[in-house]
Amino acid sequence: MPVLLALVIWLVCAAITAPFVLHTWWFPVAISEHARTVDSQIMLTFWVTGVVFVLAHLGLGWAVFKFGRKRSGPATYSHGNNTMEAIWTSAAAVLFIGLVLMGTSVWARVHMNAAPAGSMPVEVTGKQFVWNVRYPGPDGKLGALDIRQINDANGNPLGIDSKDPAGKDDITFPNLVVPVNRSIEVTLHSLDVTHSFFVPELRLKQDAVPGMTIRINFIADKVGLYELPCAELCGLGHFKMRAFLDVKEQGDFDKWMQERVAERAAQQ
């Protein structure tokens, strides 16, 4: 029994650790500086917790193996060891709190620093079960919204107020199209329930909360089409609420934007 139990404990430990080491199932590609910083914080945490994980299981298995076998003499009579207790406690405290402090700057960069000047503003709004992205158009200003004017069939899913001149050139699009290597400031809204903006490749997730305006920013540095699913349970269609983050070369983006501007002008 002791041999079997120790072996199973060690095998479980090895089976859980191996895919992490071999990268059998791994993160999607990272497409921003922020994503790579998050990855390095995750890797650091992997190593620290991995060592603790393996040591704890080695120790547990060894104790079972060594002290579970038949042997003569009584068990050791001991109520503990205060010195070891103190060492262990301090080591755990330094390790765990050190880790979180190291990660704080990563967190601050996304959430506590405003987007750099000259960032491109976009608005992303969740509603059951789609994302809508709004660009301010040539005037650089987002127009007012009026929920009474919401009309999906007329191409006005957000209810852009027809009386506000700033909204005349606003562009609504189902995907988030952005130029590569440009700072993007996303303003998140929700029309109904809480949704969550998630682009795995950006290592970025932020709830879109009804009644709140939440800003995040990112710089994608790799052209491509990435999925933008909803990560907060929002109802029966939650599993298929998805848009795309479409990162284009600046030239392609400008061309795309000109087409949208022309389209929008034709609607008026």
Add this chain to the structure above:
Amino acid sequence: MAESHDHAHAAPTSFIRKYVFSLDHKVIGLQYYFLGLSAAIVGMALSLLMRFHLVWPTTQVAWLEKLFPAGAAGGLMTPELYLSLMTMHGTIMVFFVLTTAPQSGFGNYMLPIQIGAADMAFPTLNMLSFWITFVSYVIMIGAFFVQGGAPLGGWTFYPPLSAIPEAGPGQAMGANMWILSIAIFCIASLLGALNFITTTLDLRTRGLSLMRMPLPCWTWFITAILGLLAFGVLLSAGVLLLMDRIAGTSFFVPGGLVVSDRAVNHTGGSPLLWQHLFWFFGHPEVYIAILPSMGIVSQVLSTFSRKPIFGYRAMVYAIIAIGGIGFAVWGHHMFISGMNPATAIAFSVLTMSIGVPSAIKTFNWIGTLWGGKIRFSTPMLYAIAFVSLFVTGGLSGIFLGQPSIDLYFHDTYFVVAHFHLIMGVASIFGIFAGTYFWLPKMFGRMMNETLGKLHFWITFVGVYCIFGPMHYLGLMGHMRRYSETTGVKYLAASDPLHQFMTIAAFITVGAQLIFIVNLFWSIFKGPKASVNPWECTTLEWTIPSPPPHDNFAGHEPVVYRGPYEYGVPGAPQDFLMQNDPAEVSARH
């Protein structure tokens, strides 16, 4: 330390007073235990349906339509039914299994006996707590059968999804039933908490100082304090949410919302307010679920290692620290919720601090085994496995407690893996350890060791096969609470892992039949248990198995020593009962 006979009451003779509306803490403990067991069976069945749907979403299951005519028309599960099953699975498991069995079940049965009392401090209140919990359970199960079915908002019940009936099927009557049930559950838990606290403080027998209490008593005591402080908050939050739904208030719903193409008639509420209130309860709730199992595991590890627990005082302080800090970390559930990002830093430092007492406990458990003469009975196997699960589930918390990493892992399967291992499976392993350990005392019959070990091996390997792979799903960015993997392309890569987990889930849940058979067979047919079959030292092992109505037959035990005096040099045998007055040369 009142005299125990103050609380004695005559043994009832009628069936109703003896087994149904009983005042006896032992019967009430068993009632809670079997309520938890029935809830666990329902909860597991729901999880199997979910696991099946995730892997074979297009396979028709004819009988499913009979069970859920609307949600599974043609034998195919709708996304909303999946979410209802998920919501009810989480709710039933958290409230009616993890809160009920280890605390109210074992605690009710064993706390008075371990402290040498004849009953709980307030027997009538105790009976009320159980029956109020029972009513709550019936209402919760009833939510399946009302118009629109059970709610789909997840056990965390975030508004506005949970506040606006039009936001989804099940969000109408089903959601009202859910809130009502939880509010009633909170009342029952508050009554129970008062009873546990008073009993621990007032009814300890002579010589049983707090620092001589067996560790399960410490965990039941601290858990009761957590319950007293946490359930009141959830009760208030639930009442406010119900008001938003039926009385036109707007505590949690802001203005300007459009649901199902209709403007919502609310203004001025805050969805984050609910999250704060919910998690102010919800995080301590995690410790309400796990602490009693820690106590049971400590007792079992010491007993079957034939060694005193390593660092008794450190264990007690760690329990208190986990309980205390546990009230200051709720914000780590809300890092990406839109709350002030500066508070995230405070919450994360506090969260990581909980790793310290948790590490102390792990270290002390291994220290208890070290140098012991381990006896591998089934309770011990579960206790050792608990340590492994606690380490695994605890370390993934080191990822999630860091806001910078939570940016990626939040709301993915990594979280599902984390809380299932540490709060669900570890806690249930504590319940298994407690069952195999105390059943001989509770029913006077031994459980079958062969079946017990078979159950253990399949379950231990099985739970790792179910929840281990979920960590990798989280790495891949797999969102939780997705009824299918078809809506997002990159999830297709996770299908083989899902298949593996589903097969593992069916095998592991199937193996629980071994436990159920063993449990009921042993209760009626198991070999007779002696007074102290495990050669354990605490007071419950000084009285007959099963214990008589008033536990100590009107006699008040006197305690002379701490709870885990095993292998004391100079003692006539390798254990010294707490009520053994023998002077032994060795001191501690």
